[in-house]
Amino acid sequence: xxxxxxxxHTIKKIKSQAANALTLLNLSLGGLAxxxxxxxxxxxxxxxxxxxxxxDRFDGMVARKLQVESELGKxxxxxxxxxxxxxxxxxxxxxxxxxxxxxxxxxxTIFYIACGALRxxxxxxxxxxxxxxxxxxxxxxxxxxxxYLGVPYLPSHFFMFLTIILALLMIGTxxxxxx
Amino acid sequence: xxxxxxxxHTIKKIKSQAANALTLLNLSLGGLAxxxxxxxxxxxxxxxxxxxxxxDRFDGMVARKLQVESELGKxxxxxxxxxxxxxxxxxxxxxxxxxxxxxxxxxxTIFYIACGALRxxxxxxxxxxxxxxxxxxxxxxxxxxxxYLGVPYLPSHFFMFLTIILALLMIGTxxxxxx
Numbered sequence: 001x002x003x004x005x006x007x008x009h010t011i012k013k014i015k016s017q018a019a020n021a022l023t024l025l026n027l028s029l030g031g032l033a034x035x036x037x038x039x040x041x042x043x044x045x046x047x048x049x050x051x052x053x054x055x056d057r058f059d060g061m062v063a064r065k066l067q068v069e070s071e072l073g074k075x076x077x078x079x080x081x082x083x084x085x086x087x088x089x090x091x092x093x094x095x096x097x098x099x100x101x102x103x104x105x106x107x108x109t110i111f112y113i114a115c116g117a118l119r120x121x122x123x124x125x126x127x128x129x130x131x132x133x134x135x136x137x138x139x140x141x142x143x144x145x146x147x148y149l150g151v152p153y154l155p156s157h158f159f160m161f162l163t164i165i166l167a168l169l170m171i172g173t174x175x176x177x178x179x
Numbered sequence: 180x181x182x183x184x185x186x187x188h189t190i191k192k193i194k195s196q197a198a199n200a201l202t203l204l205n206l207s208l209g210g211l212a213x214x215x216x217x218x219x220x221x222x223x224x225x226x227x228x229x230x231x232x233x234x235d236r237f238d239g240m241v242a243r244k245l246q247v248e249s250e251l252g253k254x255x256x257x258x259x260x261x262x263x264x265x266x267x268x269x270x271x272x273x274x275x276x277x278x279x280x281x282x283x284x285x286x287x288t289i290f291y292i293a294c295g296a297l298r299x300x301x302x303x304x305x306x307x308x309x310x311x312x313x314x315x316x317x318x319x320x321x322x323x324x325x326x327y328l329g330v331p332y333l334p335s336h337f338f339m340f341l342t343i344i345l346a347l348l349m350i351g352t353x354x355x356x357x358x
Binding site: 024027028031032034035037038039071072075076078079080082083087091094095099106109110113114117118120121122124125 | 203206207210211213214216217218250251254255257258259261262266270273274278285288289292293296297299300301303304
C-alpha cells in the first residue's frame with residue numbers, strides 16, 4: 001500500500017519535471033553548440049542546434065499532454081530559446097562568414113540577438129491566444145542555421161541581408177497562426 | 180503651443196525608452212564580449228562584461244527614478260542578464276582554462292549557464308520584496324569574470340570549483356537583502 005502511494009507520488013513528480021528536463025536539454029544542446037563554435041567545429045554545432053529545435057518542439061507538447069504547463073516552464077523555455085536559437089545561430093553565421101565584414105558584421109550579429117531578446121521578452125508578457133506575433137525565434141534561428149549550408153555557394157552579402165531580415169521579422173507585429 | 184505639447188510628448192517618450200535603451204546597451208556589450216571571446220581577445224571581453232555590469236546597475240535605477248518601470252523592462256533585463264552575466268563569463272572561463280578539461284570542462288560551463296537561466300526564470304515569476312533569493316547572476320558573472328585575472332597564477336582546479344560553486348549559489352534558496 002505504502003509502496004503504491006510512493007510510486008504514484010514519484011510518477012507525478014517525474015511528470016511535472018519531464019517538460020522542464022526537455023527544456024534544459026534544449027539549453028544544453030544550444031550551449032554545447034556555442035562551445036563547438038568556439039572551437040571552430042561549425043558542422044557539429046549546426047547538428048546540435050537542430051537537435052535543440054527538436055527538444056524545443058517536444059517540451060511544450062509534453063507539458064500540454066501531461067497537463068503540467070507552468071509559468072516557470074514558460075520563462076525557462078524563453079531563456080533556453082535565446083541561447084539555442086538567438087545566440088548559437090548568430091555566432092555560427094558570424095564565425096563562418098559575417099566576421100569578414102568587421103564592425104558591420106558584428107553589429108548585424110548583435111542586432112539579431114537583441115531582436116530575439118526583445119521578441120521573447122514581449123512573448124513572455126502576452127497571453128497565449130493561438131497566434132504568434134512576429135516570426136518565432138525558433139523558426140528564425142533554424143533558418144539562419146540552415147543558411148550556413150549555403151556559405152560556400154552564396155555571395156556573402158546574402159547572409160548580412162538574411163540576418164537583418166530575420167531580426168526584423170522577429171520584432172514585426174504581424175500575426176501567424178500556431179501549428 | 181503645439182510645439183510645447185510636441186516637446187512634452189517627446190520627452191515622455193524618451194524617458195520611457197531610456198531604461199530599455201540602457202538594457203539593450205548591456206546586451207550589446209555582452210554580445211560584443213562574446214564575439215571577442217570567439218576571436219580570442221579575452222582581455223577586451225573582460226572589459227566589456229564589466230561595462231555591461233555598469234549599464235545593468237544603471238538601467239533599473241533609471242527606470243525607478245523616471246518611474247517608468249515595466250513588466251517588459253523586467254523581462255528584457257533578464258534576457259540581457261543571461262547573455263552578459265551567464266553566457267559571456269562562462270565562455271570567457273571556458274576559452275581561457277576550462278577547455279583543458281575536455282568534456283567535464285564543457286559540462287561545468289553549461290551547468291553554470293543552466294543554473295543562471297533557472298535563476299532568472301524563477302526571478303521573473305516572483306514579486307519583488309526587497310530580497311534576492313540566491314546569488315544574483317550579475318554578481319556571479321562578475322566574480323567569474325574577475326577570476327579570469329587569476330588564470331596565470333591559480334591552479335586550474337580552482338576555476339572548475341569556482342564555476343560549480345557560483346552555479347549552485349545562484350539556484351540556492353537563501354535570501355540576500357538588496358542594496
